[in-house]
Amino acid sequence: xxxxxxxxxxxxxxxxxxxxxxxxxxxxxxxxxxxxxxxxxxxxxxxxxxxxxxxxxxxxxxxxxxxxxxxxxxxxxxxxxxxxxxxxxxxxxxxxxxxxxxxxxxxxxxxxxxxxxxxxxxxxxxxxxxxxxxxxxxxxxxxxxxxxxxxxxxxxxxxxxxxxxxxxxxxxxxxxxxxxxxxxxxxxxxxxxxxxxxxxxxxxxxxxxxxxxxxxxxxxxxxxxxxxxxxxxxxxxxxxxxxxxxxxxxxxxxxxxxxxxxxxxxxxxxxxxxxxxxxxxxxxxxxxxxxxxxxxxxxxxxxxxxxxxxxx
Amino acid sequence: xxxxxxxxxxxxxxxxxxxxxxxxxxxxxxxxxxxxxxxxxxxxxxxxxxxxxxxxxxxxxxxxxxxxxxxxxxxxxxxxxxxxxxxxxxxxxxxxxxxxxxxxxxxxxxxxxxxxxxxxxxxxxxxxxxxxxxxxxxxxxxxxxxxxxxxxxxxxxxxxxxxxxxxxxxxxxxxxxxxxxxxxxxxxxxxxxxxxxxxxxxxxxxxxxxxxxxxxxxxxxxxxxxxxxxxxxxxxxxxxxxxxxxxxxxxxxxxxxxxxxxxxxxxxxxxxxxxxxxxxxxxxxxxxxxxxxxxxxxxxxxxxxxxxxxxxxxxxxxxxxxxxxxxxxxxxxxxxxxxxxxxxxxxxxxxxxxxxxxxxxxxxxxxxxx
Numbered sequence: 198x199x200x201x202x203x204x205x206x207x208x209x210x211x212x213x214x215x216x217x218x219x220x221x222x223x224x225x226x227x228x229x230x231x232x233x234x235x236x237x238x239x240x241x242x243x244x245x246x247x248x249x250x251x252x253x254x255x256x257x258x259x260x261x262x263x264x265x266x267x268x269x270x271x272x273x274x275x276x277x278x279x280x281x282x283x284x285x286x287x288x289x290x291x292x293x294x295x296x297x298x299x300x301x302x303x304x305x306x307x308x309x310x311x312x313x314x315x316x317x318x319x320x321x322x323x324x325x326x327x328x329x330x331x332x333x334x335x336x337x338x339x340x341x342x343x344x345x346x347x348x349x350x351x352x353x354x355x356x357x358x359x360x361x362x363x364x365x366x367x368x369x370x371x372x373x374x375x376x377x378x379x380x381x382x383x384x385x386x387x388x389x390x391x392x393x394x395x396x397x398x399x400x401x402x403x404x405x406x407x408x409x410x411x412x413x414x415x416x417x418x419x420x421x422x423x424x425x426x427x428x429x430x431x432x433x434x435x436x437x438x439x440x441x442x443x444x445x446x447x448x449x450x451x452x453x454x455x456x457x458x459x460x461x462x463x464x465x466x467x468x469x470x471x472x473x474x475x476x477x478x479x480x481x482x483x484x485x486x487x488x489x490x491x492x493x494x495x496x497x498x499x500x501x502x503x504x505x506x507x508x509x
Numbered sequence: 510x511x512x513x514x515x516x517x518x519x520x521x522x523x524x525x526x527x528x529x530x531x532x533x534x535x536x537x538x539x540x541x542x543x544x545x546x547x548x549x550x551x552x553x554x555x556x557x558x559x560x561x562x563x564x565x566x567x568x569x570x571x572x573x574x575x576x577x578x579x580x581x582x583x584x585x586x587x588x589x590x591x592x593x594x595x596x597x598x599x600x601x602x603x604x605x606x607x608x609x610x611x612x613x614x615x616x617x618x619x620x621x622x623x624x625x626x627x628x629x630x631x632x633x634x635x636x637x638x639x640x641x642x643x644x645x646x647x648x649x650x651x652x653x654x655x656x657x658x659x660x661x662x663x664x665x666x667x668x669x670x671x672x673x674x675x676x677x678x679x680x681x682x683x684x685x686x687x688x689x690x691x692x693x694x695x696x697x698x699x700x701x702x703x704x705x706x707x708x709x710x711x712x713x714x715x716x717x718x719x720x721x722x723x724x725x726x727x728x729x730x731x732x733x734x735x736x737x738x739x740x741x742x743x744x745x746x747x748x749x750x751x752x753x754x755x756x757x758x759x760x761x762x763x764x765x766x767x768x769x770x771x772x773x774x775x776x777x778x779x780x781x782x783x784x785x786x787x788x789x790x791x792x793x794x795x796x797x798x799x800x801x802x803x804x805x806x807x808x809x810x811x812x813x814x815x816x817x818x819x820x821x822x823x824x825x826x827x828x829x830x831x832x833x834x835x836x837x838x839x840x841x842x843x844x845x846x847x848x849x850x851x852x853x854x855x856x857x858x859x860x861x862x863x864x865x866x867x868x869x870x871x872x873x874x875x876x877x878x879x
Contacts, residue, residue, distance in 0.1 A: 293803050425794065
């Protein structure tokens with residue numbers, strides 16, 4: 198019985214930890230499938246996490262907080278869109294710049310609003326509790342559901358919707374065409390710039406929600422550095438999942454499980470494994486995936502390449 | 510002769526114009542944030558520059574902050590010159606620092622004049638080895654280096670943390686209690702601080718690391734622009750197919766370029782450890798010199814001498830930030846300015862590389878008919 202409770206707790210923890218990664222890596226998938234590399238996921242998550250708390254604090258509604266996080270994410274991603282699509286800037290440079298800028302901006306706004314640095318005040322209405330209490334009565338699985346928060350359910354929905362949009366709709370087909378061969382897509386009348394703008398904004402909205410799932414879903418405040426590289430793990434998950442929503446989802450679950458095991462290592466009797474090794478697993482696994490050790494991961498053909506209309 | 514001189518000057522002006530514009534624009538936008546905080550931008554910038562250049566002691570502290578940025582800036586600029594994007598200077602820095610601390614412990618019996626070069630070389634080696642991973646993966650398997658280097662940044666950090674906690678911990682090597690940092694670099698293995706010999710540098714910890722950094726920058730300039738190796742590496746960067754046709758081994762040069770780039774990032778770690786911290790701490794995130802190095806390289810136009818100038822600018826910014834904080838202005842404004850500089854630089858890259866758009870912007874305004 199003890200073991201089952203423990204296993205349920207680890208699974209719940211893995212799902213909670215995977216949630217921000219899922220949203221963010223879905224965002225990355227949309228973006229890269231359209232041909233824009235999104236290194237800025239980390240920075241967009243910071244903005245999402247911050248504005249979720251800000252708006253929740255002022256309105257008392259965490260759901261408005263999530264919407265604010267989406268809006269903040271979209272606005273941040275627009276910087277990337279303008280630089281990458283219209284100005285044909287180096288997308289990696291643009292991403293790095295956004296990451297630096299957003300970290301500074303969040304810290305600055307934190308100081309302006311709460312008059313201190315480090316972290317915000319906790320908000321009263323967070324979304325850290327299980328929204329479906331009746332599920333906790335289920336035998337065996339009860340403790341698992343008790344450990345979930347609304348974002349976990351939203352993440353599952355987001356995966357299904359993303360898969361549908363990318364692979365079952367005309368828009369998804371156009372988006373993927375733009376990422377594989379923009380010139381061919383342009384020739385058949387697809388507006389490459391428009392599709393890429395929309396894709397980058399979708400990724401901004403998703404990464405924004407990812408941020409809010411950190412600040413509203415796991416704790417009830419914003420802390421500087423709380424994303425701690427999660428945007429980059431999401432990027433890794435996207436690659437490990439071969440630029441596919443379901444693949445990315447599975448990769449996130451795997452990475453989330455690694456983190457959960459690392460946190461619960463002593464109660465699992467696994468503390469003989471150095472925690473640093475478990476922390477490094479997502480990154481090493483991704484490199485191995487790229488190298489073809491665990492099934493070759495190949496990205497969209499035109500990913501990272503600016504498209505110039507009418508240019509040969 | 511005159512003509513040639515003029516065109517060189519013209520070339521110089523052309524290349525510094527956009528970085529300068531980006532910097533000025535960023536400061537202007539930054540002043541809006543300062544006004545928002547209810548302060549006078551002139552007072553704030555006065556505090557910023559006064560705080561980093563106002564006295565020899567402050568100037569020394571600025572040079573101290575400049576030192577690792579020259580190295581990481583060079584690392585990234587060198588990679589850019591060879592057509593590679595090394596976003597992994599962060600991880601190479603960490604590995605450099607790790608190798609430095611390790612070497613300082615292993616060779617602590619050696620006299621200072623041997624030990625100091627030995628540990629610096631070890632640091633360079635650490636960075637180079639770590640950077641060769643993306644180099645080899647790109648050369649042999651065609652894997653894009655950006656993702657690999659990002660992944661290696663974190664991997665490097667965790668490896669370093671592991672050794673800081675275990676093998677290099679004073680508790681393991683000296684039998685003390687568990688510490689959150691490594692054993693110290695022995696005193697005779699440390700870089701000399703200027704203040705020890707020139708009292709004018711006051712309390713600043715600036716050390717011979719800055720001289721090494723400038724020397725490495727000059728050597729890099731020489732290697733890149735005056736040697737066959739530099740020519741080959743730049744050719745691979747400019748046009749790999751043409752280079753291969755011309756008999757240059759792409760794969761070899763790519764790995765070599767990455768190793769050299771990593772060597773410089775490793776030296777950043779080596780000089781910080783040997784010149785300032787004398788140890789390595791357990792860290793949840795790397796110190797950010799690698800990412801700022803990208804900004805340094807871009808502002809410096811990927812030219813080794815430009816890198817020195819732009820690293821100094823970023824040194825001024827980061828040292829002055831604390832003084833601005835003391836004057837009651839959030840130091841985050843400086844970080845915002847740094848971020849803005851790169852955004853503007855990224856946006857202007859287009860004007861340089863796509864001259865046709867320049868004419869499009871200035872010339873015809875009518876919409877293109879597809």
